[in-house]
Amino acid sequence: MHKTWIAGLIVVVGLLLACGGGAGAFAPVVEALPDYSNLNGVSAGLDFSIVADMRNFLEDTEFKGAVASMAGVGAGVFIVSPGDIDPPDQVLATIRAPLVFSSIPWLPVVGNHEAETPSDMAFLRSYGLAAQASAAGASNFASGPSGAATTCYSFDAGGAHFAFINEYYDGSSDVGINPGPADPLAGTISPALLAWLEGDLVAAEARNPAYIFVFGHEPLYSLPDAATARVRHSGECLDAHPEEVRAFIDLLKKHAVTAYVCGHTHDYSAALVDGIAQIDAGHARGSGDTGAPSTWLKVSLYSNFAEISPYRSTDGIAYAIPAPASAIRLLPR
Numbered sequence: 155m156h157k158t159w160i161a162g163l164i165v166v167v168g169l170l171l172a173c174g175g176g177a178g179a180f181a182p183v184v185e186a187l188p189d190y191s192n193l194n195g196v197s198a199g200l201d202f203s204i205v206a207d208m209r210n211f212l213e214d215t216e217f218k219g220a221v222a223s224m225a226g227v228g229a230g231v232f233i234v235s236p237g238d239i240d241p242p243d244q245v246l247a248t249i250r251a252p253l254v255f256s257s258i259p260w261l262p263v264v265g266n267h268e269a270e271t272p273s274d275m276a277f278l279r280s281y282g283l284a285a286q287a288s289a290a291g292a293s294n295f296a297s298g299p300s301g302a303a304t305t306c307y308s309f310d311a312g313g314a315h316f317a318f319i320n321e322y323y324d325g326s327s328d329v330g331i332n333p334g335p336a337d338p339l340a341g342t343i344s345p346a347l348l349a350w351l352e353g354d355l356v357a358a359e360a361r362n363p364a365y366i367f368v369f370g371h372e373p374l375y376s377l378p379d380a381a382t383a384r385v386r387h388s389g390e391c392l393d394a395h396p397e398e399v400r401a402f403i404d405l406l407k408k409h410a411v412t413a414y415v416c417g418h419t420h421d422y423s424a425a426l427v428d429g430i431a432q433i434d435a436g437h438a439r440g441s442g443d444t445g446a447p448s449t450w451l452k453v454s455l456y457s458n459f460a461e462i463s464p465y466r467s468t469d470g471i472a473y474a475i476p477a478p479a480s481a482i483r484l485l486p487r
Contacts, residue, residue: 178401183376187426193483196458201228201452202233202234203234204235206436207420208235208248218440219473222252223252227452227473231311235260239262242274259289261287262314266371269328279304313455316369317368319369321341323344324346342395365487368415374391378421379436380422382446419436422436426461448470448473460484464482465482
């Protein structure tokens with residue numbers, strides 16, 4: 155276990171003690187992910203990238219630096235952004251600026267800042283997700299439930315299943331759970347969203363995917379940044395709704411989901427939260443947030459493990475996998 159994770163877990167324990175574990179409070183067991191660094195990859199398959207929480211920090215030492223790093227390393231078949239992509243049209247233009255990314259499929263997730271901004275939601279609702287998934291070589295594309303048909307979706311690609319959820323969907327409106335500044339606890343897994351996701355995962359399991367990834371904006375539980383141990387949004391993520399987050403975790407376990415991937419906190423972390431691999435993609439705003447290194451993730455699917463490599467930068471320009479090598483490996487289902 156890396157020293158940073160030891161420090162991070164100590165911070166989490168301290169937060170739990172400070173919170174006092176009130177009635178019904180969500181106090182998960184947080185553990186380091188198993189170490190599979192001794193494995194050698196077999197039968198390389200799909201590669202893709204994850205980058206989040208850049209918002210309007212789009213200049214050369216901000217999100218453009220992360221995009222340049224992805225272009226240099228190779229982003230894979232598509233790019234996923236788990237929220238806080240406001241304004242999405244400008245974020246997409248920044249991604250598509252390098253010639254190598256001129257047509258790369260971009261797969262967005264609704265974050266709290268998009269949900270509170272009508273123009274952002276108008277763009278995302280009309281974005282054309284099915285066409286993006288098709289360009290990524292996907293099959294079995296499924297739209298979301300009534301009221302969120304264009305902001306929840308799923309598909310299969312590369313022997314894996316990918317599900318994208320909108321945590322501000324209340325069962326009738328895709329912004330029904332108002333995430334405005336007056337309600338920092340807004341993001342949750344509504345019963346209608348949980349029911350849609352369960353149906354989606356049941357259908358996916360019938361196709362026997364090797365991996366299942368679920369993407370949402372807010373973490374199950376806020377964890378310290380792997381480098382700086384900073385903690386943001388403590389008690390304000392999905393854990394602010396204990397019954398709902400427990401039901402969500404139970405569903406992820408029931409269907410052997412490989413990982414839940416999120417953003418929101420700006421702090422990169424990877425750990426087991428009540429037995430579920432939670433990958434927080436951190437932020438990609440470069441020098442726009444100096445409290446934790448800017449981050450993007452490269453995911454490579456092999457037949458015997460999925461490898462997630464964090465590329466991080468303290469100046470918004472030079473990105474590298476931290477030393478010692480800290481790639482995460484998750485086993486097939």
